[in-house]
Amino acid sequence: MLVNATNVECWRYIPYGGIFFLTMNEQIRTKLISRANRAAGQANAVQKMIQEDRYCVEVLNQIAAARSALDALGVELLTAHIDSCVAGQGTETQHKCAESLTHDELLTEVRTVLKRFLK
DSSP: OOOOOTTTTOOOOOOOOOOOOOOOOOHHHHHHHHHHHHHHHHHHHHHHHHHOOOOOHHHHHHHHHHHHHHHHHHHHHHHHHHIIIIITTTTSSSSSGGTTOHHHHHHHHHHHHHHHTTT
16 A cells, blocks of 8 residues: 555644644655555555464564554654644644634644544
């Protein structure tokens, strides 16, 4: 599964499970896409292992690797969001979706995401 951030509309509210960025630094975008592709590859490997009737422990180890890859992606994305949209409020690094939000609203979004992310 290839992740492509183009043609995604600006999301005013945080959808369940993530934040969408459209105008992030290209280096960060490349890193995030790489991590997302790694996580997708891990998830595809789980499906293939189940289809091949692999040993349960092997599948569980692969599931752990997929979860770890998603966690790393989430941490990277959350760090970029805090850096560009929260700490960078009012600067050119701030995403257009965050421009209309107050500092308190941005912090509330971060709290909401952290609660979902840490479950």
